[in-house]
């Protein structure tokens with residue numbers, strides 16, 4: 701698959717290294733000539749060129765720069781899968797959103813026509829190279845409105861070595877993004893470092909969701 705990674709930072713380099721093993725990866729940079737000096741073995745182009753020369757785009761820029769990076773793509777993202785990996789933080793590393801809209805939904809409003817998928821934000825960059833810590837596969841929670849686009853991203857995550865977990869529609873990114881901030885708080889705030897990750901533990905035997913209780917009166921979960 702032809703994949704464009706927008707950004708040349710920590711996430712871009714790690715996930716780029718992982719995906720290059722079985723895909724054609726091109727990086728999109730604001731300053732491609734400078735970036736080429738730092739990444740001599742990588743194919744670095746302008747943001748627009750990289751986006752045009754790809755089937756799937758991973759937006760690996762800070763949350764606050766996402767809008768600008770999308771503008772730079774000059775609509776090259778239309779019709780393509782656009783993966784949002786951002787953890788919406790302000791400059792003080794604090795939560796930068798409310799809870800009524802995720803960064804992913806905001807990005808989808810700016811990238812109209814792209815199939816936006818939320819993924820990879822709950823894995824520290826250095827752990828994206830293998831998607832694992834020791835023998836444990838790290839969970840990447842995936843949300844998106846286009847089922848095929850979501851399946852493609854989940855397949856890429858699985859290929860790296862991660863455990864992709866389908867959370868549902870793009871709106872569910874509202875639950876995924878705070879989990880990214882939780883990990884950052886543990887890693888940096890509580891000084892556990894970046895050798896940590898999230899894992900979804902599943903029972904070996906099939907279980908049904910419990911009957912709703914008084915505090916959860918609705919038997920039917922809204923879609």
Ligand SMILES: NC(=O)c1ccc[n+]([C@@H]2O[C@H](COP(=O)([O-])OP(=O)(O)OC[C@H]3O[C@@H](n4cnc5c(N)ncnc54)[C@H](OP(=O)(O)O)[C@@H]3O)[C@@H](O)[C@H]2O)c1
Nearest residue numbers: 707708709710711729730760761762763765786787824825
């Ligand atoms: N670091 C992690 O462990 C981690 C884990 C999961 C998710 N994330 C998320 O992944 C995204 C990228 O994180 P990162 O750690 O890779 O960041 P980073 O190392 O700072 O790299 C960000 C890249 O974005 C590009 N960029 C475009 N516009 C920018 C702007 N206005 N200001 C700064 N950089 C800009 C830059 O590439 P050019 O200069 O070449 O344009 C830069 O190399 C963020 O949204 C973050 O929340 C990070």
